[in-house]
Amino acid sequence: MMFDPSQLAALSAILRAGSFERxxxxxxxxxxxxxxxxxQLEEQVGTSLVIRSQPCRATEAGERLFRHAEEVRLLEQGVRRDLGLSAHTGGxxxxxxxLRLAVxxxxxxxxxxxxxxxIEGVLFDLVIDDQDHSADWLxxxxxxxxxxxxxxxxxxxxxxxxGTLRYLATASPRFMAQWFEGDTVTAASLGRAPVITFNSKDRLQVRWAEEALGVATTGPSHWLPSSHAFVDAAIAGLGWGMNPELLAATALADxxxxEVLPGKPLDVPLFWHVSRSVASAMKPITEAVIRASACVLRPIP
Structure with missing residues (x-):
């Protein structure tokens, strides 16, 4: 079955913009x-493709066709690049x-x-999920x-x-004095102290507690799904939490x-998974990801 490019473009535009008008x-x-x-496209496939809501949403069939349309655009862009043509589309x-990615x-x-x-000539649609669950989207x-x-x-x-993203268990000096008397961090004191957790999928605090103290539990939790606010909350003394070394470096220096326990980092390895169906077209994207990560992440042992 061949699909009309203008009809696929209309479907993509509706789902990207959220309405027929936009x-x-x-x-x-x-x-x-x-x-x-x-x-015409719905008549061709014999089923509804768009749920007329605010904003418009795809049906299961519509989502599959939408992904196909975006994949075709990505492959066409790869062909243009291979032929030495501009990836831009007339401004x-x-x-x-x-390009939908899980990060x-x-x-x-x-x-x-x-x-x-x-990366030029691409619109990003990022799905934010925990690194232990992001592959499920693939x-x-x-x-x-x-x-x-x-x-x-x-x-x-x-x-x-x-590479590996290094995390440090961090807390404010005031929090340390209040919950870890004499800087003594034990399984018991860790179980009483408030902890900051990104969301229900976030296991970093528990993983660190297991590696550093041999305990599989932490204390009562604040739930805070924001990387930068996570650091701010630790500085404010709301709790202790695992912050990327890169984000916590300035606050640690001043x-x-x-560090809750100095010299006890948690290194989290990260890997780039890409669908083989578009791996060739996504080569510039993969290369950009590898370059950017190499500037920041530590080598995987």
């Missing part, structure tokens, strides 16, 4: 033209492929934007690539090592933060 503006056509193209970003929040906060900066076919904490390749994907 999709028409993106493609510089009338709203009725958008409606007609979508109707209109509406023609750029949308952990701390990579985004520390180094991934530098990789994005190196398994479901919902992203083209993912930063994962697992070295095991996802079926149908290639895996490249990036004394606003201290």
């Amino acid at each position: 999709a028409a503006q993106m493609l510089h056509v009338t709203q009725s033209a958008i409606s007609q193209r979508l109707r 209109d970003a509406a023609g750029f492929p949308t 952990n929040a701390d990579s985004l906060a520390t180094w991934f934007v530098a990789a994005m900066q190196d 398994k479901r076919g919902e992203v083209r690539a993912a930063i994962s904490g697992s070295a095991k390749p996802v079926q149908g994907c290639d895996c490249r090592p990036l 004394g606003r933060l201290r």
Whole structure:
């Protein structure tokens, strides 16, 4: 079954923009033209593709066709690059492929934007998830690539090592004095002290406690799903938590933060998983990710 490119473009625009009106503006056509193209595409596949809500959402079939349309754009861009043609589309970003990736929040906060900066002619749609769960998005076919904490390749994907992101257990001096008398950190005191946790998938605090003290539990938790606010909360004395060394370095240097147990870092390995179906077209993206990560991450032992 062959699909009309203009109809696929209409579907992509609706789902990217969230409405028929904004999709028409993106493609510089009338709203009725958008409606007609979508109707023709739905008639061809024999099922509804868009849920007419605010914003518009894809049905299961619509999501599959949307991913196909974006994959085709990405492959076409790769062909243009191989032929020495510009990846840009006449100065209109509406023609750029949308690249959906799964990235952990701390990579985004520390180094991934530098990789994005190196990639031209692409619109990013980032799914933020824990590094221990990001590969699940690849398994479901919902992203083209993912930063994962697992070295095991996802079926149908290639895996490249990036490096380790170092975390330090940090807290404010006031918090240390209040909860860890005499800087004595024990399993008992750690179990009483408030801890800061990103979300229910975040196991870094527990992993550190297991490695540093041999205990598999931590104290009552604040839930704070923001990398930068995580550091701010530790500085404010709300609790202790695992912060990327890169984000905590300034506060550690000026004394606003201290290591809970000096010399007990937690190194988290990170790997780049990319779908083989678009691996060739995504080569510049993979190269940009590897370059950016090499400037920040430590080598994997």
